[in-house]
Amino acid sequence: MNDAELQRRCHTIFPGHRARPPAELFAAMAAWCEANGVEHDVYGTGALLQAFEAKVARLLGMEAAVFCISGTMAQVTALRLASMDRGRDLVALHPTSHIFVHERSNYQLLGHFNALQAGDRYRPWTVSDLAAIPDRLGAVGMELPLREIGGQLSPWEELQAIKGHVRERGAHLHMDGARLWEAAAGYGKPLHEVAAGFDSVYVSLYKGIGGLGGAMLAGTRELVDRAAEWFRREGGNVIHRSPYVVAATMQFDGRLAAMPAYFERTQFLYEALASHPVIRVNPAAPQANMLHLHIPVPPERALAIRRELAEEHGIWMFNRIASAALPGTSSFELYVGDNLLDAPDDEVREALALFAAALAR
Structure with a gap:
């Protein structure tokens, strides 16, 4: 039995939202389209889109937004345009930026801009991290929250200081807001307050929202229009955006409304994990509905434990796992969504106890 089949048989699933099979998802999309009289857009022109x-x-307090087929395309395009406008091709990014970690040197190989790592890879930025850079920056790219370190956020006051510092330097401040919806719940602030002071914001339509894919880039009307033209040049001008927009739109309001509940559930999970010191948690306290769990076994053993718990107890603990810094250890990301929100408290505690016992054997 493969992993997908095994996961579907589990009754207690820790990561994310329930994965709907294509036939079920497409049927729901078709019903929503029929109920709402949806027509296809054509190359980005259409009422729904x-x-x-x-x-x-409007939610982000920006003049305009435009759909993009991927966040990877949206982000480097926004930063490229910002750097071009200022005649400075240097962009400051956190060492764990998605652009560095997951985008295969696209900013460099495709000639978008030059990038500088700023700050400590194990903590969010402070304004002093940027103030220490003597170079004339064209742009600063800031991720909220920082996924690679467990969903950490810069403290609110520090975030405001960073916004002011970048503005004083005359640089463009861009937000990697792939998980901005989650960051707003962690801050306890409305989206437009978090986004205020940023010159551009990218948001994902599939990570927390649960859509098929796609992204939005928001900013001034001028920036958005120019970015849309660059998306065409870069191969992003798909004839119909409607499948991505329908999949996101039909559940968008519900997902946003649930973000505070996901965050509260993450706090419950964090408290439950305190009973199992064999599992180490990053960050020290939840800052968004995401945690990284560090365990004292290598990935191969962790995967064997996952299968054992799934087959014998109907528990699915994690999806992907990676080796951690110390020998013989590993870590995984746990995004708290509908699955954990719907799981009874006692079942969550029992699953954690079984997982911890297997790790200790």
């Missing part, structure tokens, strides 16, 4: 772009822009 443009209404959704305007809605995202």
Whole structure:
């Protein structure tokens, strides 16, 4: 039995939202389209798409937003344009930036801009991290929250200081907001307050929202229009965006409304984990509905434990796992979504106890 089949048989699933099979998801999309009279857009022109772009822009307090087929394309394009405008091709990024870690040197190989690592890879930025850079920066790219270190956020006051510092330097401040929806719940602030002071914001339509894929880039009307033209040049001008927009739009309001509950559930999980010191948690306290769990076994053993718990107890603990810094250890990301929100407290505690016991054997 493969992992997908095994996971479907489990009754207690820790990571993320329930994965709907394609037939079920497409049927739900078709019903929503019929109920709402949806027509395909054509190369980015269509009532549903443009209404959704305007809605995202309003939520973020921005003039405009445009759909992009991927966040990878949206981010480097925004930073490229910002650098071009200022005649400075140097962009400051956190060492764990998605651009460094997951985008295969696209900013460099495709000639978008030059990038500088700033700050400590194990903690969020402080304003002093940026103040220590003597170079004339064209742009600063800031991720909220920082996924690679467990969903950490810069403290609110520090975030405001960073916004002011970048503005004083005359640089463009861009937000990697792939998980901005989650960051707003962690801060306990509305989306437009978090986004205020940023010149551009990218948000994902599939990570927390649960859509098929796609992203939005928001900013001034001028920036958005120019970015849309660059998306065409870069191969992002798909004829129909409608499948991605429908999959996101039909559950968008519900997912946003649930973000505070996901965060509260993460706090419950964190408290439950305190009973199992064999499992180490990063960050020290939840800052968004995400945690990284560090365990004292290598990935191969962790995968064997996952299968054992799934087959014998109907528990699915994690999806992907990676080796950690210390020999013989590993870590995994746990995004708290509908699965844990719907799981009874006692079942969660029992699953953690079984997992911890298997790790200790």
